[in-house]
Amino acid sequence: MGLFGRIKKNLKQVASDFDDKYESLHSLEQYEEAIACCDEAIALDSKHYLAWLNKGNSLIKLGKNEEAIACYDEVIRLDPEYHIAWMNKGTILGALGKNEEAIACYDGIIRFWPEFYIAWTSKGKILDAMGKYEEAIVCYDKVIQFEDPLHSESALFEKGTTLFQLERYEEAIACYDEAIRLHNPVAVTTVDPYFTWMNKSHALHSLGQYEEAIVCYDEIIQWNPEHLDVWINKGQTLDKLERYEEALACYDMAIRLDPELSVAWNNKCATLDKLERYEEALACCDEAIRLDPEYFHAWNNKCYTLKKLGRHEESEQSFAKAKELMNLK
Numbered sequence: 001m002g003l004f005g006r007i008k009k010n011l012k013q014v015a016s017d018f019d020d021k022y023e024s025l026h027s028l029e030q031y032e033e034a035i036a037c038c039d040e041a042i043a044l045d046s047k048h049y050l051a052w053l054n055k056g057n058s059l060i061k062l063g064k065n066e067e068a069i070a071c072y073d074e075v076i077r078l079d080p081e082y083h084i085a086w087m088n089k090g091t092i093l094g095a096l097g098k099n100e101e102a103i104a105c106y107d108g109i110i111r112f113w114p115e116f117y118i119a120w121t122s123k124g125k126i127l128d129a130m131g132k133y134e135e136a137i138v139c140y141d142k143v144i145q146f147e148d149p150l151h152s153e154s155a156l157f158e159k160g161t162t163l164f165q166l167e168r169y170e171e172a173i174a175c176y177d178e179a180i181r182l183h184n185p186v187a188v189t190t191v192d193p194y195f196t197w198m199n200k201s202h203a204l205h206s207l208g209q210y211e212e213a214i215v216c217y218d219e220i221i222q223w224n225p226e227h228l229d230v231w232i233n234k235g236q237t238l239d240k241l242e243r244y245e246e247a248l249a250c251y252d253m254a255i256r257l258d259p260e261l262s263v264a265w266n267n268k269c270a271t272l273d274k275l276e277r278y279e280e281a282l283a284c285c286d287e288a289i290r291l292d293p294e295y296f297h298a299w300n301n302k303c304y305t306l307k308k309l310g311r312h313e314e315s316e317q318s319f320a321k322a323k324e325l326m327n328l329k
Contacts, residue, residue: 117151
């Protein structure tokens, strides 16, 4: 190797040495300094694609999306099959609402790596956002066909969510059930089972299968009893089944977890009303209103509770307030 060749090799090595320095700066959230580090590497070796990629990643953190895209484009020019650059560019474009361009990025990966599940799933999510549900399902089915449990779980979850949008609830439930079956708690690609069980409960609720929905809530509570919305949803479902005392226990649990949760106080008010425990109901309404003075539903419930207590003038005042708040919406 001649002198020029040795110098060129050394410059590439020095450029690579900046990568470790970059990682330290980026992890410390010193993004301007990290970008300067990348620029030094690029000045030594303009084809050092990792420096271009890293620069793009730091530019994103600074909200400089267009400049970040330019960096990813340079990586793609240097290596058209570098999937991380395609993915990062697609993510930015999707966040900017440039859906067609984002899809083109995911298609760019799929062309040379047709089994890259993240590209298919990401493309499906963009199509979902565009309301192209059937096309999104095709993307999720591609991943499911790979028959890799680590990847299928997320695709089944997304497919279930899309089917829910299409009001195909039975099919959505089947997807959620399969995702639950495949769940691997230690896998990086896993879906948080909370979302799967909750989405399943929503589908069951839409079918009027309230008892089955409660089973979903109980499953979540079993491994994490501090999800407030689970207690609220379970309470509302028990209300529909006229199991009022059990519903009250759910709202009380939510209040115990967060005493300032106005929706729990309001829901408790409505349930106490059904049990004709009007004084207790009124106290709950007042607490909900104290926590959120513009809570329309609490004022509305207070109106009806006062009416049942024969306090008609106060009831009219509450109704007027509820009407005022509704007109503001």
